Amino acid sequence: MEYAIEMLNITKDFPGIRANDNVTLQVEKGKIHALLGENGAGKSTLMSILFGLYQPTSGTIKINGKEVLIDNPNIANSLGIGMVHQHFKLVECFSVTENIILGREDVTKLKTIDLKTVKKKINELSKKFGFAIDPDSKIQDITVGMQQRVEIIKMLYRDAELLIFDEPTAVLTPQEIKELMDIMRGLVKEGKTIILITHKLKEVKEVADVCTILRRGKLVDTVNVAKTTEKEMAELMVGREIDFNIDKPELKLGEKILTINNLNVKSNRGTNAVNDLSLNVFAGEILGIAGIDGNGQSELIYAITGLMKSESGQIILNGKDITNFEIKSRYEYGLGHVPEDRHKHGLILDFKLKENLIIHEYDGKFSKKGILDLKLIDKYADNLISEFDVRSGQGRETITRSMSGGNQQKAIIAREIDRSPDLLIVVQPTRGLDVGAIEYIHKRIISERNKGKAVLLVSFELDEILDLSDRIAVMYNGEFTGVVDAKLTNEKELGLLMAGAKLEEISGNE
Amino acid sequence: MNKKNEKLLIPFIAIILGILVGCIILIISGKSVNGLLVGLLKGLTGFDIYKPHLGFNLRYPGEFLVSAMPIMLTGLAVGFAYRCGMFNIGAEGQVIMGSLAVTMLAILVPMPKGIGAIVCLIVGALAGALWAFIPGLLKHKFNISEVVSGIMLNYTAMYGANYFLKILPGTNNQRTVDIPSSTKLGSSFLASLTGNSRFHWGFIVVIICVIAYWFIIEKTSFGFSLRATGFNKEGARYAGIKVDKSIILSIMISGALAGLAGAIVVQGTFGYGRVMTAADNYGFDGISVALVGSSNALGILFSGMLFALLKVSQPLLQINGIPREIGEIISSSIVFFVAIQHAIKYILSKLESKKHKSMVNSKGGTSK
Numbered sequence: 001m002e003y004a005i006e007m008l009n010i011t012k013d014f015p016g017i018r019a020n021d022n023v024t025l026q027v028e029k030g031k032i033h034a035l036l037g038e039n040g041a042g043k044s045t046l047m048s049i050l051f052g053l054y055q056p057t058s059g060t061i062k063i064n065g066k067e068v069l070i071d072n073p074n075i076a077n078s079l080g081i082g083m084v085h086q087h088f089k090l091v092e093c094f095s096v097t098e099n100i101i102l103g104r105e106d107v108t109k110l111k112t113i114d115l116k117t118v119k120k121k122i123n124e125l126s127k128k129f130g131f132a133i134d135p136d137s138k139i140q141d142i143t144v145g146m147q148q149r150v151e152i153i154k155m156l157y158r159d160a161e162l163l164i165f166d167e168p169t170a171v172l173t174p175q176e177i178k179e180l181m182d183i184m185r186g187l188v189k190e191g192k193t194i195i196l197i198t199h200k201l202k203e204v205k206e207v208a209d210v211c212t213i214l215r216r217g218k219l220v221d222t223v224n225v226a227k228t229t230e231k232e233m234a235e236l237m238v239g240r241e242i243d244f245n246i247d248k249p250e251l252k253l254g255e256k257i258l259t260i261n262n263l264n265v266k267s268n269r270g271t272n273a274v275n276d277l278s279l280n281v282f283a284g285e286i287l288g289i290a291g292i293d294g295n296g297q298s299e300l301i302y303a304i305t306g307l308m309k310s311e312s313g314q315i316i317l318n319g320k321d322i323t324n325f326e327i328k329s330r331y332e333y334g335l336g337h338v339p340e341d342r343h344k345h346g347l348i349l350d351f352k353l354k355e356n357l358i359i360h361e362y363d364g365k366f367s368k369k370g371i372l373d374l375k376l377i378d379k380y381a382d383n384l385i386s387e388f389d390v391r392s393g394q395g396r397e398t399i400t401r402s403m404s405g406g407n408q409q410k411a412i413i414a415r416e417i418d419r420s421p422d423l424l425i426v427v428q429p430t431r432g433l434d435v436g437a438i439e440y441i442h443k444r445i446i447s448e449r450n451k452g453k454a455v456l457l458v459s460f461e462l463d464e465i466l467d468l469s470d471r472i473a474v475m476y477n478g479e480f481t482g483v484v485d486a487k488l489t490n491e492k493e494l495g496l497l498m499a500g501a502k503l504e505e506i507s508g509n510e
Numbered sequence: 511m512n513k514k515n516e517k518l519l520i521p522f523i524a525i526i527l528g529i530l531v532g533c534i535i536l537i538i539s540g541k542s543v544n545g546l547l548v549g550l551l552k553g554l555t556g557f558d559i560y561k562p563h564l565g566f567n568l569r570y571p572g573e574f575l576v577s578a579m580p581i582m583l584t585g586l587a588v589g590f591a592y593r594c595g596m597f598n599i600g601a602e603g604q605v606i607m608g609s610l611a612v613t614m615l616a617i618l619v620p621m622p623k624g625i626g627a628i629v630c631l632i633v634g635a636l637a638g639a640l641w642a643f644i645p646g647l648l649k650h651k652f653n654i655s656e657v658v659s660g661i662m663l664n665y666t667a668m669y670g671a672n673y674f675l676k677i678l679p680g681t682n683n684q685r686t687v688d689i690p691s692s693t694k695l696g697s698s699f700l701a702s703l704t705g706n707s708r709f710h711w712g713f714i715v716v717i718i719c720v721i722a723y724w725f726i727i728e729k730t731s732f733g734f735s736l737r738a739t740g741f742n743k744e745g746a747r748y749a750g751i752k753v754d755k756s757i758i759l760s761i762m763i764s765g766a767l768a769g770l771a772g773a774i775v776v777q778g779t780f781g782y783g784r785v786m787t788a789a790d791n792y793g794f795d796g797i798s799v800a801l802v803g804s805s806n807a808l809g810i811l812f813s814g815m816l817f818a819l820l821k822v823s824q825p826l827l828q829i830n831g832i833p834r835e836i837g838e839i840i841s842s843s844i845v846f847f848v849a850i851q852h853a854i855k856y857i858l859s860k861l862e863s864k865k866h867k868s869m870v871n872s873k874g875g876t877s878k
Contacts, residue, residue, distance in 0.1 A: 328750030345748035
């Protein structure tokens, strides 16, 4: 069999930790090879070795059967290895073309950039692989999905034969994911080879031919995707049986906790992000807000939590009009908030874990006369860390930045749930997390509901909304196109609502 | 390497490299490196190796501390604002306003002994705080960078202060009359201890400020909110911290520390107000001190001493036949090396991985 890339018996040691332990990865030419594993399983390390960012402690790399030494990314590039990073490396105020050629500018005799040739080449690539991209638009004006395509073209422009996709779907909408899958199939058809780093089984099942599974730095197995079920792969990845079924007892509706009347919110750009929107959330239910990113969900949540001002309308929490309250007093009236962006809002990354755990109440129960009660803080942090199984290098003293995404999110969930808020707002709670962490966080959210709390969930992942919610409100253009019972709806109906069709129209057609 | 070691190691490496640069320049220009070391030692301890029979002249350490005290205070000032995410480049102006307020109060308002000095200190701190309030408010209301308004206010303070000092009775082109002894910090006792240096009670103010700085930043809930704001403004806002309040308060406290520096210079070092043609640079030295001291109380204490030593040793260097500018070269090289600490970190990590690699290789070699 012909392999495009072979990584043989790779071991990589970091001080105190073995990130890859005798891992072998053989990727066939012209195939999509998935690399599956939880956060911290060693996927990124393995790929960083292939990309020349790290040197393996032992082991060899072969490209087309020939042994090679890759000790910096430029060598990887010249060997035809290209990486599409999870966080794009693009210059926002440059055009698509400028970003693509950056670092590899074709020049004319006068040493000016040869835009003509460049554009021709980009258009050819774009046409060949169906990218449908305008080479003249600026990065800041195009969608995230389009930006990702720019990253892909950038690799193709550099004649990459092997493309590594690092968690490519984490930032995409369902439609964009589908389009990306098509692009990947197209690339393979043209003879390219793809390594797909992911922890999403659905994607592996959908596009990959072969799947290599890593767990805790070790190779678990390499399987033929067509012959393996999602459940089997999940269990290989996690190393134990997984309970995909969520235990959700019958809905017991309580009092009205949150009422929103005719709310209007302007976005940062000054456009109307939330239009005259009204909503009730009751104790004991999970209300899911579905919709494609950018339809006013963020602004709605910012208005409720106080991060953004409301233009007009009313927000009533526990009978109290909190529309113009300070953020802090909203928390005091029973609000909990797991924010969409855990790095920007949820955590102070340079703080110790324990400091992040007390961030709402540092001047309340954790200080006496303005002086921090360090003993109480330590004790509280230790309790919370063990109760929510937050893992980190140095326990409560760990600098939060050094923790994995899953554990960072667990810390936020722990902090918010422990305050036992009457209304828990969770936005994108499992973005970028692995199966184990997702399973855990979902259980915690449901148990809040079962305790009789009101939960407002915003997610761009339809599966998550369908799994967790009791009622689903679909948001489009700052309005609700429909509020439906989660048991009586389906993906198709939700998809139509997400695209802007009104509920009345849909039911009228049926 | 863990984070904590790295925090200590980087300034240390920077200091060594800075001194090394100084030495290399001396060697290139054909001067003796010994002269530098002898001069520094004498500035620090008053002991002259070339004239050992004279023993320790305590006037030198006394003067060394005199020049260390104000820049420790301005170092604390810049560091405090920095911990809350503000760059108080206006410390210079706040020092000047502290000095001005103290000079005017002391000359114009008769005060009883004992209380007078303390009242002056408080007024100096208040003047600095109020001067710092301006950039704080501008930042809060109009999102104007505190760096720009701070620099402008430095000039405003200097020329404005000169105007007011000159209309005080008895002021000539260089200085005002002496302030009354009831407001001075100097003491014949301290002077007699240190060979008649200008060493004064201001050192108590400095010690209190260093401890208060450490305590507020590390131990109080107020310090917690400042640090949160400094690290991540949006995150602090999400947590319910009143970010604008933190910002204005932190720069005012910073200004108060700078104002105190101005106060002890007038009340202790000189005993009169000075009409200035150019700024003293206490505020700007404070920026270097805070930077090298990683905005941490103990770090600022030591880096303040280091910069003061390099400053007071300059005349001594000259006596030993070494150009005085070498002191400036060393202190600016140190700042330079701290500023490029990412490069130092990078080199350190390279060295470490090389060490690691060679260990692995030698292991691999023996196993074969």
